[in-house]
Amino acid sequence: MVTSGPSKQNLKIKYYMKLSQKLFGLYLLGLLFFCACSGEREVEKADMIIQGGTIYTMDEAQPEAEAVAVKGNRIIFVGSSAGAQDYVAGSTEIIDLKGLTMTPGLIEGHGHFMGLGYSELNxxxxxxxxxxxxxxxxxxxxxxxxxxxxxxxxxxxxxxxxxxxxxxxxxxxxxxxxxxxxxxxxxxxxxxxxxxxxxxxxxxxxxxxxxxxxxxxxxxxxxxxxxxxxxxxxxxxxxxxxxxxxxxRHIPESTPEKDRQALALAVKACHASGITSFHDAGIGRETIELYHNAKEKGELGVRIYAMLTGFDPDLLEEWYDRGPEIDTTDHLLTIRSIKLNCDGALGSRGAWLLEAYTDRPGHFGHETLPMEFVLATSQKALKSGFQVCSHAIGDRANQEILDRYEKAFNKNPEAAKDHRFRIEHAQHLHPDDIPRFASLGVVPAMQAIHMSSDRPWAIDRLGEKRIKEGAYVWQKLLQSGARIVNGTDVPVEPINPIASFYASVSRKTLEGTPEDGYEPEQKMTREQALRSYTLDAAYGAFEEDIKGSIEPDKLADFTIFSQDIMTVPEDKLLQTKVKMTIVGGKVVYNGL
Structure with missing residues (x-):
């Protein structure tokens, strides 16, 4: 019996099987080589590692950490002390907290930067x-x-x-x-x-x-x-x-040298107070030029989020044409908002009220800016990419501004999708307007220290009913879904963030009265208070992706305290000191 040789089809099958085996072998070889190389590849080394204390991150996925590694001006690792050792090199600076507490760098959510500096000169x-x-x-x-x-x-x-x-x-x-x-x-x-x-x-x-x-x-x-x-x-x-x-108008203008001196004093005061970023509420041409020059010379020192003053309509028109200035490189100076001053203050009886002052019958305060201008500015700002931040303390001022904002949003729905318009102070609200902040997406930028300083006499201005229903109602706003931006309104109050944090969680004067706090149901929790000085303050400036929490790839801005502000007894809170401030991975204040 004669048998024939292998068919062409069988030969092809064997050929492709051998080829597949060779290719698979090469694949395995490459995979082994890749794994070997990966094992040898070094983790990016850190310029600085901070460890040895309590670190609150404000990151919901990892609320606390043992160590943070920094490369340049960015965070590259957040986690355990053991994990941080992979980032250590011979040149890495190790900062031992020695039991101290670190948080994200604090953000002054509403203040007057040059006013802070000049308060040191005048x-x-x-x-x-x-x-x-x-x-x-x-x-x-x-x-x-x-x-x-x-x-x-x-x-x-x-x-x-x-x-x-x-x-x-x-x-x-x-x-x-x-x-x-x-x-x-x-x-x-x-x-x-x-x-x-x-x-x-x-x-x-x-x-x-x-x-x-x-x-x-x-x-x-x-x-x-x-x-x-x-x-x-x-x-x-x-x-x-x-x-x-x-x-x-008769006071001689300041000199450039005095302005530079005031700026340097403001930077120094911020660093000593743990402030790494500052929302500057209303600046004009001269100050813009001053900040640009300081940034070029490396003298700015604090991250400025600036609001253009609404007192100069020509300045606003120029910026509508040019658009916002957003610093995406150094993150030191961003100009993308407009400050409108729409009423006065309770202390001077200038806040604009729906009902007359209890201690000055017939007087309702002052509308210091026409509401037509607020509406027109809001519409132009939306179209040009600017945020509007309106000063309003009295309940009528807040109501009127919310009304104008709402009209502007309705007329410009696409531009208003992520507007983050703010009301600065939002100190006294009509009860019907409290939920409107969250529903309209308006951010209340409130300074808790004002409650501590003003509440003992504010009841004389407003009476008990108005105080209890709508004054300094932080918890009502938070429960409705609003995000509060905290601060001090320096130089109206000292820039000390510890005092404002204490006021946020105690609702007491700095002397510790009354025993249970004023309207205690409106107290913030300590987590809410810290968020208002960090992550929510960053949100109020469209910057929550780069600051406000301690997470990899965010800016390395940190504040280090002498004691744990989240757990220390309330009556010991005001004893807290800022021990170190770090901006962009550099120690700018060291009080250790």
């Missing part, structure tokens, strides 16, 4: 406890000044003085004692809120508003402002809201 009156003490401070300044030199300052608050000055007109002191100690030097001292000013006789003479009589009254009552006057029609020295400009 008379700082925040700690003045009486009119007599204010006069003594001015008298000492006069002794050092040249005749005719202007004396300026800020920080007084008549409602915090003991005893109350006599006489008083509409709740304010009069200028006579001040004028007696400064006959040859014009004096202008801004209220702590920044919404009123106190001038002496010489300053009023220069401004042309002193002396006056009932037959010669001019510019005493103006749109958006008021000069407080006595029963004879003469100014008492108090200039409320927009009336301040009558005096301020």
């Amino acid at each position: 008379l700082n009156l925040l700690d003045v406890t009486s009119y007599k003490e204010l006069v003594e401070r001015v008298e000492a300044a006069v002794a050092k000044a040249e005749p005719g030199q202007w004396i300026t300052g800020r920080g007084w608050h008549q409602s915090k003085w003991t005893p109350a000055p006599e006489p008083m007109v509409h709740g304010f002191q009069t200028h006579q004692l001040l004028s007696e100690v400064s006959p040859d030097n014009p004096v202008f001292l801004r209220h702590a809120s920044g919404h009123a000013g106190f001038a002496n006789a010489r300053a009023m003479e220069i401004a042309g508003v002193m002396p006056l009589s009932k037959e010669n009254i001019h510019e005493l009552n103006m749109e958006g402002g008021e000069i407080i006057r006595d029963e004879l029609g003469n100014p008492t020295g108090i200039f409320n809201e927009r009336a301040m400009e009558l005096i301020a």
Whole structure:
């Protein structure tokens, strides 16, 4: 029997089987080589590793960590101390916390950066406890000044003085004692809120508003402002809201050198307070130029999120055309929002209310900016990519602004999808307007320290019912879904974030009263308070993807405290000190 050889088909099958075996072998060889190389490949080495304490990350996936590794200005690892050892090289700086507590770098959510610096250069009156003490401070300044030199300052608050000055007109002191100690030097001292000013006789003479009589009254009552006057029609020295400009326009402009000095002092104060980012609420042309120059020279030092001042409509029009300036490289200076000042403050009775002041019947405060301008600005901002941040303290101001925002959103639905418009302060709200923040996506930027400082006398302005229903209602806003941005409104209050954190969770004065706090149901939890100073503050500036929490690839900005602010007993919170501040992986303050 004769058998035939293998068929062509069988030969092809064998050929492809051998080829497949060879290819598979090469694949296995390559895989083994890749695995071997991967095993030998070194993990990216860190410039800095921080460990040895409690680290709160504000990352829901990993709320706490043992160690953080930093390369350049970014975080490259967050996790265990053992895991961090893979990132250690000979040149890696190891920071041992020695039991201290670290959080993401704190963000001042509403302040005035140059005002902070100038509070160090001019008379700082925040700690003045009486009119007599204010006069003594001015008298000492006069002794050092040249005749005719202007004396300026800020920080007084008549409602915090003991005893109350006599006489008083509409709740304010009069200028006579001040004028007696400064006959040859014009004096202008801004209220702590920044919404009123106190001038002496010489300053009023220069401004042309002193002396006056009932037959010669001019510019005493103006749109958006008021000069407080006595029963004879003469100014008492108090200039409320927009009336301040009558005096301020005569004060010599600052010099570039003094501006640079103030900026340097502001940077230093932020670093010492653990502030790594700052939302600057209203800047003009000169300040924009100053910041750009400081950034180019490496002198900025703090990450600035700046709001263009609405007091300069021409400036706004220029920026509508050019669009926002977003720093995607150094993340040091971003200009993408607009600040509108729409009413005054409770302390000066300038906040715009739906009902009259309890302690000044017939007076409703001031609308310091036409609501038509708010609406027009909101629409232009949406179309140009800008966020609007409107100052509103009184319930009417908040309501009117929410109404204008809503109209702008409805007319520009596409542009309004992620607008993050804000209301700065949102201090006193009508109950019907509280849920509107969350429903409209409006961010309330509230400074908890204002409750601590103002609540003891604010009840005189609003009465108990309005206080309880709508003043400083943090928990109501949070429960409705709003995100709160915290801060101090420096130089209205000192920049100290510990004081504002304490006020957030205790709702007490800094003296620890009352025992259970004012309206205790509105307290923030400690986690909510820390979020308001970190991740939610970053959200309020469209920056939550690069800061606000300790996560890989985010900016290496950290604040290190002397004790655990999340667990220390409440009565020990104010003893907390900032021990170290790190910005972009560099230690900028070391108080260890």
